[in-house]
Amino acid sequence: MTQAPKRSSESETEMVQVVLPNDANPLGFILGGTVMHLIDIAGAIACHRHSRTLLVTAAVDDLQFLHPIKVGDLIILKARVTCVFNTSLEAQVDVYSEETLTGKRQLTSRAFLTFVAIDKDGQRVRVPPLVVETDEGRRVCEEAHARRAERLRKKNRGR
Ligand SMILES: CC(C)(COP(=O)(O)OP(=O)(O)OC[C@H]1O[C@@H](n2cnc3c(N)ncnc32)[C@H](O)[C@@H]1OP(=O)(O)O)[C@@H](O)C(=O)NCCC(=O)NCCS
Numbered sequence: 001m002t003q004a005p006k007r008s009s010e011s012e013t014e015m016v017q018v019v020l021p022n023d024a025n026p027l028g029f030i031l032g033g034t035v036m037h038l039i040d041i042a043g044a045i046a047c048h049r050h051s052r053t054l055l056v057t058a059a060v061d062d063l064q065f066l067h068p069i070k071v072g073d074l075i076i077l078k079a080r081v082t083c084v085f086n087t088s089l090e091a092q093v094d095v096y097s098e099e100t101l102t103g104k105r106q107l108t109s110r111a112f113l114t115f116v117a118i119d120k121d122g123q124r125v126r127v128p129p130l131v132v133e134t135d136e137g138r139r140v141c142e143e144a145h146a147r148r149a150e151r152l153r154k155k156n157r158g159r
Contacts, residue, residue, distance in 0.1 A: 003128035008137065011049035013079040015042045019071050029068035030075060035095060035109060038077055043091035043113040046079035050089060051127045053117040058088060059151050061112040069097040069108055083144030087124035088116045090144045112147055
């Protein structure tokens with residue numbers, strides 16, 4: 001069945017939450033694992049909105065934490081679908097800290113995640129095509145193809 005193509009803007013997702021002491025290490029910085037959890041959730045929401053299917057996370061690319069996010073700061077996650085393959089798709093999640101009193105914002109992480117669409121029996125299902133409307137979008141999707149090839153190369157190397 002042919003599926004209607006969708007724009008990236010239809011699935012863009014922004015999540016905001018305040019960093020509470022329970023999320024933090026003894027230095028008062030958010031735990032890396034908590035950030036990873038939120039990245040997975042934000043990426044999955046964008047991909048669910050695009051695919052409207054069940055999904056599993058297949059891969060999360062290298063992740064760096066560029067700046068600490070302190071207790072009392074906001075953590076903001078912006079997720080968007082960058083490229084659709086066959087039954088899989090890639091999301092980019094940018095993470096920012098925002099100081100509540102000054103509004104100062106910093107990019108703290110950028111992650112690329114791959115999700116695979118499945119039905120309720122666990123069978124792979126095709127994902128609707130992505131409408132890429134801008135030169136920037138085309139560039140990011142081309143880069144996503146290169147990232148996908150590298151992921152599959154690494155996966156097959158590990159077998
Ligand atoms: C992800 C998973 C479904 C892939 O199954 P598989 O049989 O190895 O995959 P296939 O070779 O049939 O490939 C299916 C699609 O997944 C993609 N894929 C598979 N492994 C991948 C990887 N490591 N990275 C990126 N994409 C991957 C393939 O490129 C293919 O995409 P396409 O249809 O768009 O071309 C399977 O390994 C799985 O269920 N993993 C556990 C997922 C999970 O539990 N995640 C939660 C965190 S543990």
